[in-house]
Amino acid sequence: MLTTPERIAFVLLVLICGGLAFSGFRNIVRIVRRGAPADRSDNLAGRFVRALVDVGLQKTVFKARPWVSFFHAFIFFGFSFYLLVNINDILEAFIDGWSTIGGGPIASAFNLFSDLFSVLVLTGMVMLLLRRFVQKPKSLTFNSSVKLHSKVTSGGVRTDSLIVGVFILLHVGSRWLGTALHLAEKGHGDAWLPTASIASIPFRGLPTSTLELGIHTCWWMAMGLIVLFLPYFPRSKHLHLMVAPINLALAKRTPRGELTGVANATEPGAETLTDLPWTQLLDSYACIMCNRCQDACPAHASGTPLSPAALEINKRYYVNEHAAQVAGGGAVANLLDFAITQDAVWSCTSCYACVEVCPVGNEPMMDLIEMRRGMVFEGKMADEVAEVLRNLDEKGNSFGDSARKRARWSKKLDFKIPDARKESVEYLWFVGDFASFDPQSQEVSKAVANLLHEAGVSFGILYEGERSAGNDIRRVGEEGLFDALAQQNAELLEQCEFEKIFTTDPHTFNALKNEYGPYAGAGQFEVVHYSTLLVELLNSGRLPIKAELGGRGTYHDPCFLGRYNGGFDAPREVITASGVELVEMPRNRENSFCCGAGGGRIWMKDHDDVTERPSENRIREALALGDIDFFVVACPKDLTMYRDAVKTSGNEGKIEVVDIVDLLNRAMTGDRSSESNKEAAA
Structure with missing residues (x-):
């Protein structure tokens, strides 16, 4: 279809734009490789199969915003099929006589899908652009105290969205219109191209030269735009098309409640971008800037300076702006200088909602925990946090009370709870700090004890031997203290005789169940929440x-x-x-x-x-x-x-x-x- 000069021009354009894009992709690889070590090499084949299934079914996207996800699915499925459409268009341009119009069953099926998907993509894109630029939902804005990159505050995300949206409309729209002009040139419609056939009606009867000019123009608008977009692609949020499946495949596969340990105990945590594990650098390239994580964040909903979305967006804009420097091994700024404020780091509740809802597998919560680790190591924390950590270090509980008071609540019972350190029991009750020291929670502890006693359950507690399980200590960033407390608890548990551990505290439950495995004797016991025990009874x-x-x-x-x-x-x-x-x-x-x-x-x-x-x-x-x-x-x-x-x-x-x-x-x-x-x- 293309003339020889057009073919030469297209090849030259591909070489030039492809070379520029290659430079951008090479920088991305170099930047990600500068991150701290993280092992995600287990079962790679299974990881990628699962990721492709999840992406193919849009499972992660439909976790939230059903109507937005519905229109996004139009674009995803249509754009995925357009890979074949674009290959066909290249063949049509470079092989004389190549055309699927009027072809056999396979060509006809291809035409039907390309026709319908074109309309779906255009519909989906128009709806999403209307949402962002006309409806302007509050979910796409940030609290006034959230730290934002200067290009974000000046409208960078909106501009990027507009560029990507217009590109998709022009690319798909031009291809669809070009098909309509092909049909007009033939003088009739095609049942396998229903919408293009309707669109061709106004153009029938135009001079052949005019139709040919239109066909060539539409081809260049469709295919030329893709090539021209290539150098921008590594800088655009549209990059998530490539990176999201990789990010999902390389996501953490250990239990959600098990934090990754510190790689370097002498310099724990992250201060700069490249101190973060490489997987968390990859997050910024996968981010689609949809703000779903922010929607789910209790800290942002409360008005604090924390936005997990802004954190990832700021990281992305920083590496875009300093790509050559970061990729080349140059100095990298402190995360607090461009990505987030210290107040925001300490606003996180570690609820995991931002990670769970992310459609591309990002883990912004882990960035915050890594930063906390570094801050705690350097003593940069609120006074009240420092005081609690001292209490935990000296007393073994966050309340700062004597260990002898841990089981004082049990003295008001009509019976004595067995000491699991001294006698064998079926259930060892790891009570936890709040259930032991908080007055309101103590009443619940007594109610649980009475019910279990009435049901004839054999259970015991550790009395003053119990220490905080350390769940929240670890999420504050104090790895050393968590390790010490976990080791003490594990050693004591190993000396006791019991069949199962139960607890009324989900935080304690998570630590014992997921994070005590590395400690001698602790990882072999079944841990249940008291709700499970009550149901059994x-x-x-x-x-x-x-x-x-x-x-x-x-x-x-x-x-x-x-x-x-x-x-x-x-x-x-x-x-x-x-x-x-x-x-x-x-x-x-x-x-x-x-x-x-x-x-x-x-x-x-x-x-x-x-x-x-x-x-x-x-x-x-x-x-x-x-x-x-x-x-x-x-x-x-x-x-x-x-x-x-x-x-x-x-x-x-x-x-x-x-x-x-x-x-x-x-x-x-x-x-x-x-x-x-x-x-x-x-």
């Missing part, structure tokens, strides 16, 4: 229900039980067994909204920019369900956070925050009043 008839409570309740999924460890069903079974009608909040299970206590945030003061605490946001969500009696929790920290939130949000008397064991206890005794609330009030 209910099903076996050892916890008989006297009178169903009635009423309506909603349940909050704790991050470290639900999103991290998949513990969704057992707490709900306890609630329904108690006779309470369960009404789900819009954000539930994997999509649950963090209470704001994790990542050590429960030890820190609220940021000055906070407009609404995550816990208050959640109470408002529950009340919006209408006529809800109980806000049910299965975590000691949640009990404290949400009872406080009911008060600070002015909703006292409108909803009761209760633990699952409180509901069960009432159903078993027939007493509808809350023992834990009575004790807390007293």
Whole structure:
């Protein structure tokens, strides 16, 4: 189809633009390789097969924003098929007589798909551009205190989106119009090209020379634009087309609740971009800048300076701006200088929501933990965090109380809980700091103990021998202290005789289940959350229900039980067994909204920019369900956070925050009043 001069011009254009693009891609490889070591080499074939399936089915995209995902799927499937379309167009241009119009069954099927996918891509792209530039959703903006690269504040992301959007419209639209002109030249439509046939009607009857000019112009608009776009591609967010599948394939495959250890104990954490593991440098190239992670972030929703999206976007704009310097091994700026503020680093609750919701497999939370590790190592932390870490180092608990007070709550029971250090038990109860020292949580601990005793369960505790399990210590960034506490606990556990460990604290549950494996004797034991144990006892008839409570309740999924460890069903079974009608909040299970206590945030003061605490946001969500009696929790920290939130949000008397064991206890005794609330009030 193309003339000889056109063919020569196209080849030269490919060589020039391809060479420029190659330079950009080479810089990307060099920059990523400068990152710290990270091993993602296990089962590479399986990793990439799984990633291709997930991408092919758009599974990660449809986790959120269903309508946006729907139109994105139009573009994805259409653009994927357009790889074949573009190959066909090259063949048509360079092989005389090549055409699929009027061909056999395979050519006809190809034409039908190319015709329909063209319309789908154009429709999807128009809808997404209307959303960004006309609707302008709040989710695409940032809190005023969020640190942003200067090019982002001047509209760089919007400009990039517009360039990519216009490119797709022109590329696909020109190809589709070119097909219509081909049909007009033939003087008739084609049943296998339905939309192009309709579009060809106005052009039929035009002079052949005019149609030929139009066909050549459309070809160059379609194929020439691709070639011209190549040098821009490595700098554009459109790069996610290539990097996202790779990023998903190389994602962390160990348990969600198991943090990657420190590579260099003498210089832990990250201060500069290249201190981050190379996988986290790859994240910035995979990022599509959709802000879904920001939507899910409780810290950003509260008004703090943290935006996981801004972190990845800032990283990307920095490496774009300094690509040659970074790729060449030159000096790299401190992350706090361009990517994020120190306040934002400490605003993270380590809830994992940003990682779970990301459609391209990014892990911005891990950047923050790496930065915290470096800051803690250098003593750069809030005074209240430093005080808690001293308490943990000296006393073994975050409250700073004597270890002898750890089991004081149990003295109010009518029986003595066996000492698991001295006698064999079926269940070793690792109580945890909050369940041991917090007054409200102590009442839940007593209720659990009474129920287990009544059910005839053989269980014991470690008394003053127990130390903090270290889950939040590790997420604050104090690896050395976590290691010391975990080692002490592991050595003590190894000396005890028991069959299983259970705990009422999801944070403790996560640490024991996922992070104690490397410590002698600790990794061999089964660890269960108390909700699982309660369900087993209910099903076996050892916890008989006297009178169903009635009423309506909603349940909050704790991050470290639900999103991290998949513990969704057992707490709900306890609630329904108690006779309470369960009404789900819009954000539930994997999509649950963090209470704001994790990542050590429960030890820190609220940021000055906070407009609404995550816990208050959640109470408002529950009340919006209408006529809800109980806000049910299965975590000691949640009990404290949400009872406080009911008060600070002015909703006292409108909803009761209760633990699952409180509901069960009432159903078993027939007493509808809350023992834990009575004790807390007293």
